[in-house]
Amino acid sequence: MGHRDPRRLSRRQFGVLGTQVSGAVIAVLLGIPIVGFLISPLFRQQQAVWRKVGDIAGVPDGEPTKFEVAFPQDVWTTAEENLAVYVVKTGDNTKVFSNVCTHMQCPVRWETALHQFLCPCHGGLYDINGANVGGPPPKPLPQYVHRTDGTTLFVQNRFTEEI
Amino acid sequence: MRRRLSAAYEWFDERTAIRSLLRKGLYEAVPVRGAWFYTLGSATLVLIILQLVTGIFLTLLFVPSVTEAWQSLNYLKEHDAFGSIVRGIHLWSAYILLFVIGLHMVRTFFSGSYKRPRELNWVTGVGLFVLVLGMAITGAFLPWDQAAYWTAVVVTNIPAYTPFIGSFIRALWRGADTVGPITLSRTFGIHVWLLPAILFPLIGAHLALLRKHGEFGSYINYRGAYKSREGVDVPPAPAQRPIEPPYPAAPSEELWAAPLQTEDFYPHQTFKDGIVSAALVIVVFILAVAIGAPLEAIADPATTSYTPVPEWFFLPLDELLVLVPQQLIPLVLVLPTGGVLLLLALPFIDRGPERNPFERPAVMVPGAFAVLFVVILTLLGSGRLFNL
């Protein structure tokens, strides 16, 4: 083989190259749609929906009260999903919390005896203003985007801050 | 009749060479001493096949959908006693598999089986261990009852603490920002196709490597073990006695290359393998019938009374979640990842020829420490859950 011009492909090298190129073509043609398919849900904007929570005139001052609101699941299923909404009134101020812990997203609950929100998973604690005051949660309790119409509360399936 | 059968066998053998294959598979030399400990690998194999079989049959009924997964399993529970047993076997054999694979790993660690030329036996083993854990975790999501749902929420949220790409990984697994229908579909696909498609070929590789190098067994079978014994002569080198294939098939330290005494895999080792596997399967069956697989209330994201409790094999990690303070949460990722990397690196770190565990304290002591660490975390975790 030594007598050949090294700049020219030998028949054998050509075969190698052809095999590799064919493999690469197949891999790319397969890979693009699959990767796209995998990550496509990430680029779909979640639809923001307003839902009525109810009349909050009766919510006592300084005592978080739980409501449940159904939201669409935003994909093929028509079944809706209930989410928990904690309404907290302190004086004139109304806050609307979710029950999602900012640590690992376990369901937080209001403990009257402790006067705090407790996360049963790893003992995270939030005070009545949602501040993370104990245990592992790194951020305050998430709040829903909301508006009131008189004493009727509406929330969106969106938090004011990403968690 | 007999003649017919043997003629058919001849015909078949001519076309497939089945006889020599069987002979090669069954009459292989294995070390004699400590053989009961070498049953752990085949027990793992039997349990994982049990998983495969029961899993296939579960897909004949299960519907991977947020509205119907729970309903389909509830139907099984209410109306199908045999189906419930199949589901029970799938659960309990998974639990026992995790336990047995752990023991298998500890035993091969202890006996130094991962040393030259068997490094890749160990590396494929670590891969299998991670995949089996992955199967266990993804399987736990599927029933879509409260336990499953909250396991899904917590487990998919852990990778979110990866620096920079954390929330991307979480969304990739969940198929959205929150756990929902796509999460279940994806996890189902991962559990029944993606992971098994890697797992079973890897088992093939693990076993092929085993056959290539032969079962190492344990130090007590080798000349090297006599070196550190006072007043006992080292037995003669293999050159002076007959030695059976596959020993030594690959370059290996002379003192540890060939066992002093071997016997046929079939029926000597298979007898022990059979006893242990059958005993385990009986235990699995009893648990499946007596306890079965639980199904809690259907998933409810709005709950404020349900207390999520992790699967037992997840307890050490859950206890870490409790212990690690908010500023250091990524540690929960670093520790297991680091652990797996260390396991992968083990055969390349501990390269000395010595196989006797008592002569390898520099590996055994940190190893024991790691095991103790996990055990203690589990103890502490279960104590905590008990007092919830």
Add this chain to the structure above:
Amino acid sequence: MIALLALIAPAFHGLQTQLPAQAPQGNNIVGAQIAIGSLFSLHILIAGLVSGAAELGPAIEFLGYVRQRRNYDRLAHGLGRFITYYFSVSSTIAILLITVLLVGFWGHFWTTIVTIGWWPLFIEAWTFVLQVSLAYLWYYTWEPMRAFKGVHMAIGGLLAVASFLQVYMIDVIASYMLTPTNPQNPVRLALNPTSYPLTVHRTVGNLAYIGFAFGGFCAIRYLRAKTAENKRFYDWAGSFGLLWGVSMTLLQPVVGYSYAKEIQLHSYGSWYKMMFGSLSPVFLWQITLLGIMFLTATLYFARRLRTDEARGSGILKLLAVGMVLTTLLAAQPYALGFSYETVAAAGLNRPFWDGGLINPLGSMIPWKVLALMFYTLIAIAAVVWYLRGLPGVVWGSARRGEQRILMLMTILTMLMMVTMGFIRENGRGPYLISGEMTIQGQQAVPSAQPTPQSSP
């Protein structure tokens, strides 16, 4: 005396109705507290050794059997001798504690605890009987049963189990006093929130303690040894004790941290007192002492290897430097006053550069946690490099310096044991049983747990 011990709990159970409901009050509470405190310390110091030895001894015997090493057998035998000598001392103190002090001064408390912890105390009493009979059997049948090593080791195994049970049962009581649960349910009682962590913490602690203790003892014997054989043995045993002690102590940061976590969740008042209140200076001393212990051990490792010019002493010296730095970090006080509580009360809880008395580098999270992690990691590295260097060590050639370090280690460990005991016994104050019974009144007070507040 032993029979008396086994009988004592049942007897008091019968007596409880006849004892006065109120203890002799007021006149000498402080004196009683000091008396009880010092007796408790003494008790912990000796009882910890005995139960550690009764758990470790059989393990060493087993190891010696598996490896066919005479050293191990001799060491285990020595531990057996120690148990038989000191068992009587430790149980005398225990009885003294129970009879004279607890029953005498705090009768009401004692009757309450006997009622609540009847089963654990009953089992406890019997484990004493078991422990002493097994210990004597194990020690005195050593030579006669050489031919039946398996049976002999089984006796040792039972001894270890009995000793563990003994620690566990008394921990059930002790942990109940800190984190009470429903006492009607014996399972809840036995598995109350801190009983698990406390038992693990104590068992591991006792095991470490006995290692350090016989390390120091062997150091003394080494310096006095005349024969080459004894020198070899005591040099090896001292090193083994220290190595064992460090390996066990390595687990303590994790266990101790979880223990504190459980206390935080279930007995917030005590936790606050320990972390921010009047006990916080003791805690700071404790974490510093832990660093000093690890440092001392690393120095021993480095020196012992250097003496025989085995490989690894250079790396060990580097690790020692790392340990010094970590200890300095761990020793940072959070509040530049007596405690955070007092500083906060004076309104000075802001960083010192803002005119306050807070040193952010001393905060638990993340600095102390990081320090604990570095302690563990560096100590593991030290153990590994020492183990790697050991094949180059010739036993019997150690110098004075190493043996002094071993003795220092024993003293440090005893200090640690006393510190821990002090924190434990004072953590509950002013309660005897957290939230239910005070030291002064000894009667039930309404559960008044301070509400958890923001943890700075």
